[in-house]
Amino acid sequence: MSDITIDSLIEQGENILSGISYIPAGRGYIRGYADYGIKDAGEYTEWKHKTIRFLSLKYPQDSYLPELTKQFEEFERHHCTPSIFNQILGLIKAYKDIPEPVVLKSESQTPFVEVNNNLSQSQSQTQSLQIVIDILKDELTGKQLKDIKEILESKAEVEAKKKSIFDKIKSFGSDIAASIVANIVTNPNILGSLF
Numbered sequence: 001m002s003d004i005t006i007d008s009l010i011e012q013g014e015n016i017l018s019g020i021s022y023i024p025a026g027r028g029y030i031r032g033y034a035d036y037g038i039k040d041a042g043e044y045t046e047w048k049h050k051t052i053r054f055l056s057l058k059y060p061q062d063s064y065l066p067e068l069t070k071q072f073e074e075f076e077r078h079h080c081t082p083s084i085f086n087q088i089l090g091l092i093k094a095y096k097d098i099p100e101p102v103v104l105k106s107e108s109q110t111p112f113v114e115v116n117n118n119l120s121q122s123q124s125q126t127q128s129l130q131i132v133i134d135i136l137k138d139e140l141t142g143k144q145l146k147d148i149k150e151i152l153e154s155k156a157e158v159e160a161k162k163k164s165i166f167d168k169i170k171s172f173g174s175d176i177a178a179s180i181v182a183n184i185v186t187n188p189n190i191l192g193s194l195f
Helices: 006-018 041-058 065-077 082-097 119-139 142-153 158-172 174-186 188-194
Strands: 020-022 036-038
Touching (some): 006 020, 065 082, 119 142
Antiparallel strands (some): 020 036
């Protein structure tokens, strides 16, 4: 691992990104998605695993590691889309720029996670949190998510943050707020944990 650094991982990732190219549909075929290919799939796979292992060793408790793994899965599921690969590089660069680990320790830092020794309950709560995060990502624009993130990362008290988030979501419009709540409440995994 001595020759692997976050800078070398970023550089290799940027090289991989430059080798991603669009694959046009064959003559007479119409597809409902864009398909991309990686110049060297083996290099990508090795880089992916090195990156995950390197960051897992450096930041074992960091709460953004699951997001990185999710972005790799999304990239592969969505036909190697360059914009998703940019998300991966952005996360890795964030580790370089802000090397302090982000560890969610208590309920005051996130209202959706309860610290519990019961592994199955903890996994269920983690899944519920991920569902809520996915719903927010689906319903809000990048700018709106950034506004909410800024509030969460502020040094304000928890109650002040709650009020600010409530006001911010209200400012996005009642349709968006209603859609977020409806998607959360009607999700079968969330619904099952309510009753």
